[in-house]
Amino acid sequence: MHVWRSDVVGSLLRPAWLQEARGQVERGTLAAAAFKRIEDRAVDEAVALQEAAGLEVITDGEMRRYAFFGHLIEAVEGFDREGGWSVTFRDAEGHAAPLRRPVVVGKLAWRRQMSVEEFTYLRGRTTRQVKVTLLSAQQAAAYYDPEFSKAAYATRDAYLADLVDFTRREIAELVRLGCEYIQIDAPQYAALLDETIREGYRQRGSDPDRLLDTCIELDNAIIDGHPGVTFGIHICRGNHKSMFYASGGYDRIAEHIFRRARFQRFLLEYDDERSGTFEPLRHVPDDRVVVLGLVSSKKPELEAAAELERRIAEASRYVPLERLAISPQCGFASTHEGNRLTPDDQRAKLELVGRTARAVWTPASTR
Incomplete structure (x- = not known):
C-alpha cells in the first residue's frame, strides 16, 4: 500500500495567458498546434510549482481541461456541454453563482482518449509520483436527464453502463502506458449529504440512497481488475469560484462509501465546519489511506501549521497516523475560472502542505 504523505487534488489556477489562448482557439484565431505548445508550457510551470x-x-x-470533468465531455461524443440542469454554488457571505452542467443527449462514442495525452506528457516532466484524474459514475449520473437523455438512453442505468465501459477502456490504456495512481473525482457523493440536493434527485425520479449504492457498485466496477494501480476517490462539496453547493458531515454516507468502496485512498474535504467531524473515519477499513484535505483551496488566508498538526493528531484518533496524509481540500480551479486566490496564495498553500507533511511524518533525524 502506497502512502504518499503530501498529495494534491488535481487542478491549479490557469494562467491568464492560457485562458486567453483557449478563447482564441474557440474563436478560431489560434491554430491547434500553437495552442498545444501553450498548454505544454502551462503544464511545465504547474509541475515546477508542485515540485x-x-x-x-x-x-x-x-x-x-476547461473543468475537472472536461476530459469526458470533450473526448466523448454524446454530451451537450451546458445543456443540463443548473447547480447553484454559494459562499459564507451569501454570494451565489449558477453553473449549468453537461447533459447526455446522444449515444456515447469516442472522439479521442480522455487523459492519455495528459499522462504521457506529465510522466516525462517529473520523476515524482504522477496522478491522473477521471470522473466517477456518481458524478456522471448527474449528467442524465429523463427528458433530454431518453432518446439516447431509455434509462440512467443504460447510460451509466456505457460510461463504465468507456472509463475502464481509458484506465486500461493508462495502465498499459505505466500509470500507477488514478484518482476518481466524486463530488456528487457529498451532494447526497445535503437534503435540498437529495430532494432534487427525488423530483427527477431518483431515490438518492438507492442511487448511492448503485454508483458505489459502478465505481467499484470501474477500478476492478487493475493490480499494481493505486486508486483514490476524491469527495468534496462542490468547488466553483471559491463557492460550494453542499454541506454536511460524512456521517450519512460513511458506512456506504468507506466500507463498500474498494478505493485504496480516500481524499476527503476537511477544511472547515461544513465538513463535520473526523468521527465518520472510524468506518474506514484498516488497509486504506485517508488524505485529509485540511488546507482550503477556496480562501486566500493561510492556515497555521500548528493548527494543521493539531487536526492531524485529532484525526489519528480514528485512523492511525501511518495511514494518514495531507492535501488541499479540493482543486484550485475545478472550473477554468478558478477560485478567488492569487498564484502567490496558491504557492503558499502548496508549500504549507509539503512542509506540514515533512514535519509530521519525516523522522527528526532525517529532516
Whole structure:
C-alpha cells in the first residue's frame, strides 16, 4: 500500500495567458498546434510549482481541461456541454453563482482518449509520483436527464453502463502506458449529504440512497481488475469560484462509501465546519489511506501549521497516523475560472502542505 504523505487534488489556477489562448482557439484565431505548445508550457510551470512546494504527488494541474470533468465531455461524443440542469454554488457571505452542467443527449462514442495525452506528457516532466484524474459514475449520473437523455438512453442505468465501459477502456490504456495512481473525482457523493440536493434527485425520479449504492457498485466496477494501480476517490462539496453547493458531515454516507468502496485512498474535504467531524473515519477499513484535505483551496488566508498538526493528531484518533496524509481540500480551479486566490496564495498553500507533511511524518533525524 502506497502512502504518499503530501498529495494534491488535481487542478491549479490557469494562467491568464492560457485562458486567453483557449478563447482564441474557440474563436478560431489560434491554430491547434500553437495552442498545444501553450498548454505544454502551462503544464511545465504547474509541475515546477508542485515540485518546488515539496509535494510527493504531481498532477498536470488539469491545464488541458476547461473543468475537472472536461476530459469526458470533450473526448466523448454524446454530451451537450451546458445543456443540463443548473447547480447553484454559494459562499459564507451569501454570494451565489449558477453553473449549468453537461447533459447526455446522444449515444456515447469516442472522439479521442480522455487523459492519455495528459499522462504521457506529465510522466516525462517529473520523476515524482504522477496522478491522473477521471470522473466517477456518481458524478456522471448527474449528467442524465429523463427528458433530454431518453432518446439516447431509455434509462440512467443504460447510460451509466456505457460510461463504465468507456472509463475502464481509458484506465486500461493508462495502465498499459505505466500509470500507477488514478484518482476518481466524486463530488456528487457529498451532494447526497445535503437534503435540498437529495430532494432534487427525488423530483427527477431518483431515490438518492438507492442511487448511492448503485454508483458505489459502478465505481467499484470501474477500478476492478487493475493490480499494481493505486486508486483514490476524491469527495468534496462542490468547488466553483471559491463557492460550494453542499454541506454536511460524512456521517450519512460513511458506512456506504468507506466500507463498500474498494478505493485504496480516500481524499476527503476537511477544511472547515461544513465538513463535520473526523468521527465518520472510524468506518474506514484498516488497509486504506485517508488524505485529509485540511488546507482550503477556496480562501486566500493561510492556515497555521500548528493548527494543521493539531487536526492531524485529532484525526489519528480514528485512523492511525501511518495511514494518514495531507492535501488541499479540493482543486484550485475545478472550473477554468478558478477560485478567488492569487498564484502567490496558491504557492503558499502548496508549500504549507509539503512542509506540514515533512514535519509530521519525516523522522527528526532525517529532516
